[in-house]
Amino acid sequence: MKQPRILFFDLDRTLLNSEGIVSDKTLEALQKAHDSGYLLGLNTGRDVSSVLSLLSEWKLENLIDVIVGTGGAEIYDRNWNRKQSAYPLKGELIQEIIDHYSDLDVNFAIPYEGILYTPKDDRHIQSLSKADHVPYQVVNFDEFLHEPKPKVMIVCNPEQMEDVIQRAKTFSNQQYRSATLKTASILYEYMDPRIGKPFGIQMAIEPFGLTLVDVCAFGDADNDHDGIAQYIQTQLLIH
Known part of the structure; x- marks a missing residue:
């Protein structure tokens, strides 16, 4: 299996603990991954603006490269200040x-x-x-x-x-x-039915020249399950 190059994390009940913070142990692991060359991303139902306002509080300000927000409807590449959104509801x-x-x-x-x-x-x-x-x-x-x-x-x-x-x-x-x-x-x-966390991830990683086989994703809810299932299907098609 190909080594992932970017790691995406859901926020609530995944990266954030029951107290709504990122534990010191988790921060240490994220820092090690980032120092090793992995890109780090957030993949959340929260909108991008609210996530950006809380990065410092979560001590993630210097760790997160990409944000996939609103369940995949919008993305923000912090390295290149690239914003994109798709398929809003009327x-x-x-x-x-x-x-x-x-x-x-x-x-x-x-x-x-x-x-x-x-x-x-x-x-x-x-x-x-x-x-x-x-x-x-x-x-x-x-x-x-x-x-x-x-x-x-x-x-x-x-x-x-x-x-x-x-x-x-x-x-x-x-x-x-x-x-x-x-x-x-x-x-x-x-x-919109075209929107989902896999869609948001793909929209976020394409400028890096990456595909889903370069991604490892973590989450706890049904929309995270859909993303991970699509990732597994992609792996099976390739291998």
């Missing part, structure tokens, strides 16, 4: 998704430019903001959704997640495409 589709859950005790959040934008203030958005150390802002979604946005997240209590998943099965739109995924015990996300 505002009218996001509003239709929100209306589909109007009778459930949930809230909605759109991570964008380092802020969690939400249509209302409640315990759900407060809990998410506190856990992720990302500020939130209540805005008029009729105005906010005039332009496409990368994704929309449903925020709920863990006990409500099964109701959210079952409700998602009854949503359809013939004009627009979207894909859904549970990404945490309190988060269920909608984004």
Whole structure:
């Protein structure tokens, strides 16, 4: 098997421990990998701007080369200051998704430019903001959704997640495409079906002349599993 040249890490519950920090032992291992010539990347559902604002707090400021954010919808190459995004959801589709859950005790959040934008203030958005150390802002979604946005997240209590998943099965739109995924015990996300962590990784590594066989990825959620599964399939095709 080919030796990887770039290592990608999910953040929450993977690189970040239960206290929301990177342990000294993990930092030491990352430093050794970086000193050995590996490129290091983050591959997360958080948006790039919020990740950049927290790198110093996580003590990752001098270690991370590439950020794949918003579940693969945007990338930022810190070495070359290269930013790229793809396939946002149309505002009218996001509003239709929100209306589909109007009778459930949930809230909605759109991570964008380092802020969690939400249509209302409640315990759900407060809990998410506190856990992720990302500020939130209540805005008029009729105005906010005039332009496409990368994704929309449903925020709920863990006990409500099964109701959210079952409700998602009854949503359809013939004009627009979207894909859904549970990404945490309190988060269920909608984004364009072409978007995913493997897509984001490929978008990030192509300028380096790398492919998925040059990547080793770590994560804990379903979207991380998809990325690792695609990596394994690529390896099998080559070998």
